[in-house]
Amino acid sequence: MTQKEYSRAYYLANIEVIREKGRVYRQTHVEEIEVRRRKYYQQNKKKMNAYCRMNYRKNSKRLSEGIRKARLKREFGITGEIYDEMVRSQNNVCAICQQPETAMLKGKIKRMAVDHCHKTNKVRGLLCQGCNQAIGYVKDDVRILAKMIDYLKNL
Ligand SMILES: [Zn+2]
Numbered sequence: 001m002t003q004k005e006y007s008r009a010y011y012l013a014n015i016e017v018i019r020e021k022g023r024v025y026r027q028t029h030v031e032e033i034e035v036r037r038r039k040y041y042q043q044n045k046k047k048m049n050a051y052c053r054m055n056y057r058k059n060s061k062r063l064s065e066g067i068r069k070a071r072l073k074r075e076f077g078i079t080g081e082i083y084d085e086m087v088r089s090q091n092n093v094c095a096i097c098q099q100p101e102t103a104m105l106k107g108k109i110k111r112m113a114v115d116h117c118h119k120t121n122k123v124r125g126l127l128c129q130g131c132n133q134a135i136g137y138v139k140d141d142v143r144i145l146a147k148m149i150d151y152l153k154n155l
Contacts, residue, residue: 076114076123086126087112095125096135103129 001009011018026033041048069080078086093100094112103110112126118140127135138144 072114076116077121078114078123083111083114083126086123090126094128094131096127096131099128101128 065080072078072080072083090112092112095115101110101112110129112128113132114123115125115127115132115135116123135145138148
């Protein structure tokens with residue numbers, strides 16, 4: 001057995017004890033570890049920052065796309081492809097006001113909101129921010145909406 005193989009076998013045979021020692025060491029040497037971490041960062045700042053920047057640039061689009069798709073799936077049970085298909089079938093305009101979205105987020109036009117029935121969870125359509133907020137404010141209550149129409153007509 002080579003030294004490396006022996007070390008590996010020893011590590012695997014005593015893995016729990018070694019891990020516990022590490023846990024205890026980290027708990028009892030908090031400040032020392034922090035000082036070393038800071039010192040390492042100061043000495044390797046450029047390299048570490050460049051690596052982080054590069055990694056972020058390389059992955060930001062994929063990461064944010066993944067987050068968006070996971071959210072669509074989790075909150076509305078639809079895939080990114082279904083969302084894109086809904087945008088196409090609505091000709092990229094709001095299902096209520098028939099206007100394209102104008103609300104901005106981080107310097108870009110926002111994607112339309114997925115509107116769903118809170119009782120049945122059924123997706124109804126894509127709405128601009130204004131229409132989505134408007135039906136949210138009246139809690140999807142058609143009686144309130146009808147009264148709003150009457151109110152506006154009578155003025
Ligand atoms: Zn709208």
